[in-house]
Amino acid sequence: MKQGEVLMKERERRKISTEEMAGKVGLPLDRYLEVEAGNSPAERWGPAIRELAVALQVPTSRMFATSGKSADTRPGQAAELIRGHREARKLSAADVAGKMGISPEEYAQVESGSSEIEEWGPFFLRFAESLESGFPVFNLFHPFGLPFEKLSLEDYR
Numbered sequence: 484m485k486q487g488e489v490l491m492k493e494r495e496r497r498k499i500s501t502e503e504m505a506g507k508v509g510l511p512l513d514r515y516l517e518v519e520a521g522n523s524p525a526e527r528w529g530p531a532i533r534e535l536a537v538a539l540q541v542p543t544s545r546m547f548a549t550s551g552k553s554a555d556t557r558p559g560q561a562a563e564l565i566r567g568h569r570e571a572r573k574l575s576a577a578d579v580a581g582k583m584g585i586s587p588e589e590y591a592q593v594e595s596g597s598s599e600i601e602e603w604g605p606f607f608l609r610f611a612e613s614l615e616s617g618f619p620v621f622n623l624f625h626p627f628g629l630p631f632e633k634l635s636l637e638d639y640r
Contacts, residue, residue, distance in 0.1 A: 484634045485521035486529035489623055490610060492639040494519075497614055507613040508606055528603035530632065531583050533624035535593075538582035539568040543620045544611075547604040553612050556605040562596035569594075 494504050505515035517523045536543040544551035546568065547561050569579055580590035592598040611620035624631060627638060 484631050484636060484638075486526050486624070486631060487519045487521035487523065488636060489529075489626055489631045489634075489639075490525070491519040492636070493610075493614055493623065493626075496639075499613065504610070504613060508609045510606075524599050525603055525606070528599060529607065529624050530630070531585060532600065532604060532607065533621065533630070534583045535565065535579065536621060538574070538579050539565070539572060541568045543624075544608055547608050551608075553605055553608040556608065558601055559596035561601050561604050562594050562598075565600075566594045 494501070499507075501516060501519070502512055505512045508515065510518070514523070518525050532543060532546070536546060539546070542551065546565050547553075548555035549564065569576065576590050576594065577587050580587045583590065585593075589598065593600050607620050607623055611618045611623060626634065
């Protein structure tokens with residue numbers, strides 16, 4: 484299963500149109516449709532964000548805003564928060580990169596604020612908030628207690 488399929492299924496379960504969801508997450512409709520089709524960087528960043536939250540032992544939303552709310556995200560903030568969580572847990576950048584499945588050079592971009600996590604982290608947070616109050620963003624990456632990559636569309640009945 485793809486990350487985009489998880490988003491599509493969660494949106495459909497709540498009877499939200501693609502046009503409405505695109506507006507809620509702040510993407511043009513054509514770009515949002517690419518996300519649901521599995522043709523966007525969300526496919527790469529969803530699993531990386533999941534692994535980062537696990538490695539840092541922090542709620543996913545707190546990696547993007549101190550409050551955990553999408554309205555409080557700002558460019559560069561994810562880098563600051565992620566670095567702070569890593570340092571608080573006394574983890575090396577190389578260890579976290581390995582757990583995320585990315586190179587140390589890519590992880591350096593995460594902590595410098597120059598990676599796509601600055602866009603996709605808040606996107607997933609807005610998406611989760613659009614589903615229902617209190618919907619954990621982590622569940623977009625780990626629905627039904629399993630990594631989405633291990634699920635099939637039939638699991639979403």
